[in-house]
Amino acid sequence: MSTVHPNPPSSANAAVIVAEREIVSQVTSKSFIVSTIVTLVLVLGSIIASSFFADDAADALGPVDPSDKTKVAVVAATSQTVGDVPTLAPVVAASEDEARALVADESVEAAVLPGPEPSGLLVVTLTGTNDEIMRTLAVVPATEELEPAATTEGVRYLVSLAFGIVFMMIGAGSGGMIAQSTVSEKQTRVVEILLATVSARSLLAGKILGNTVLALGQAAAIAATAVLGLVITGQDELLGMLGAPILWFVAFLVVGFLLLAAIYAAGASLVSRVEDTGSVIMPAMMLTMIPYFLVVFLNENEVVMTILSYVPFSAPVGMPVRLFFGEAQWWEPLVAIVILLATAYAVTAVAARIYSGSLLRTGPRVSVRDALASSSREAV
Known part of the structure; x- marks a missing residue:
């Protein structure tokens, strides 16, 4: 077989x-x-x-401690502008003279009042200029990206x-x-x-x-x-x-x-x-x-x-x-x-x-x- x-x-x-x-x-x-x-x-x-780390970083850049904010005297016309800046603490004054008085007795760092164009703001200081406040209030032009970074x-x-x-x-x-x-x-x-x-x-x-x-x-x-x-x-x-x-x-x-x-x-x-x-x-x-x-x-x-x-x-x-x-x-x-x-x-x-x-x-x-x-x- x-x-x-x-x-x-x-x-x-x-x-x-x-x-x-x-x-x-x-x-x-x-x-x-x-x-x-x-x-x-x-x-x-x-x-x-x-x-998680990205959230921590965002939190670190998040709300500013109120005690770290710079006090600035404002009037009704400028309170909204200063209030929108996270690093500034607006102190509302009844008039521009009262705001200047707050600057004079050093209760605030400066006063932000209505001023001439183009900014429409006037910064009042005791002596010299406050560069930090000036940079914060600087007018930044709007931008448009034709090809935004993804x-x-x-x-x-x-x-x-x-x-x-x-x-x-x-x-x-x-x-x-x-x-x-x-x-x-x-x-x-x-x-x-x-x-x-x-x-x-x-x-x-x-x-x-x-x-x-x-x-x-x-x-x-x-x-x-x-x-x-x-x-x-x-x-x-x-x-x-x-x-x-x-x-x-x-x-x-x-x-x-x-x-x-x-x-x-x-x-x-x-x-x-x-x-x-x-x-x-x-x-x-x-x-x-x-x-x-x-x-x-x-x-x-x-x-x-x-x-x-x-x-x-x-x-x-x-x-x-x-x-x-x-x-x-x-x-x-x-x-x-x-x-x-x-x-x-x-x-x-x-x-x-x-x-x-x-x-x-x-x-x-x-x-x-x-x-x-x-x-x-x-x-x-």
């Missing part, structure tokens, strides 16, 4: 099976659950804290920090899980069993696909938490401004994570011990962290931000930030994401060769050159 062997899965089906395995193994691990909860708590806490410096920093930290945490966190999984499979020889059923490229594709789904899930959870925090703190205006930039951020995040995931997996395949993982994924870690620091600290430099919005490793953060502040033309994100896609395709192709050429090699760390050479021999 002949034994019927099942047909091996196609490359696409194999990648999906590996992706499902990655997703299940990650979402059921305590480290993933704890890290995700901690991240969401930090996001919600930071939004609430920023609102955000303050504080909001600029907050938005840059938010986009940057989400990309860094997802990139470093999920990328680290890919590296850890790859090295663990090599160290325990599980990879040899997997490669008996699926190809190395299908295994790499499945790992990237599964962790990309996890990264998107984390991004969605972070976005939902951020929305909740903004609603709780009453920052609905900021929430409304984030619509289109967040959609672009998600698109850039997906492609950018594919790029980083390939680098993490290829780097991790070069070593056979978990203890050696840190050294080989350091370049990927730097490529994840550098955009965060550049965008956060240089977000006000228009030239630097324009460059960062096109560089593949910083575009997932730089371009959404520029879109949020209305500093990018409609075509710029399209060009930037095409550049990012092309870079991700090229890097993934090289990473697949490194991965397939080093995955079955144990012992000392494999060099990139040897991995590429081994992959070329296998292809032949």
Whole structure:
């Protein structure tokens, strides 16, 4: 009797099976659950804290202590004008002569009386002039902005920090899980069993696909938490401004994570011990962290931000930030994401060769050159 062997899965089906395995193994691990909860708590806490400190700052600039106000004598014609100034305390006099008398006996700092145009006011002092009162009562012309500034410096920093930290945490966190999984499979020889059923490229594709789904899930959870925090703190205006930039951020995040995931997996395949993982994924870690620091600290430099919005490793953060502040033309994100896609395709192709050429090699760390050479021999 002949034994019927099942047909091996196609490359696409194999990648999906590996992706499902990655997703299940990650979402059921305590480290993933704890890290995700901690991240969401930090996001919600930071939004609430920023609102709290902003309220404190507003309170600090709020009502002036009556004891700190400057006493000024006024008459009926000028009482309203002085009363509208928060730093002045009007002392109503029955007549202009009585107001001058209050100044003379130093009961008040000055008297504000009806005067000539254009101000229509006359400031009476005992000696010299009171510059503080003069500046307070100075007539400031009305202004009109054709393009009002939509955000303050504080909001600029907050938005840059938010986009940057989400990309860094997802990139470093999920990328680290890919590296850890790859090295663990090599160290325990599980990879040899997997490669008996699926190809190395299908295994790499499945790992990237599964962790990309996890990264998107984390991004969605972070976005939902951020929305909740903004609603709780009453920052609905900021929430409304984030619509289109967040959609672009998600698109850039997906492609950018594919790029980083390939680098993490290829780097991790070069070593056979978990203890050696840190050294080989350091370049990927730097490529994840550098955009965060550049965008956060240089977000006000228009030239630097324009460059960062096109560089593949910083575009997932730089371009959404520029879109949020209305500093990018409609075509710029399209060009930037095409550049990012092309870079991700090229890097993934090289990473697949490194991965397939080093995955079955144990012992000392494999060099990139040897991995590429081994992959070329296998292809032949």
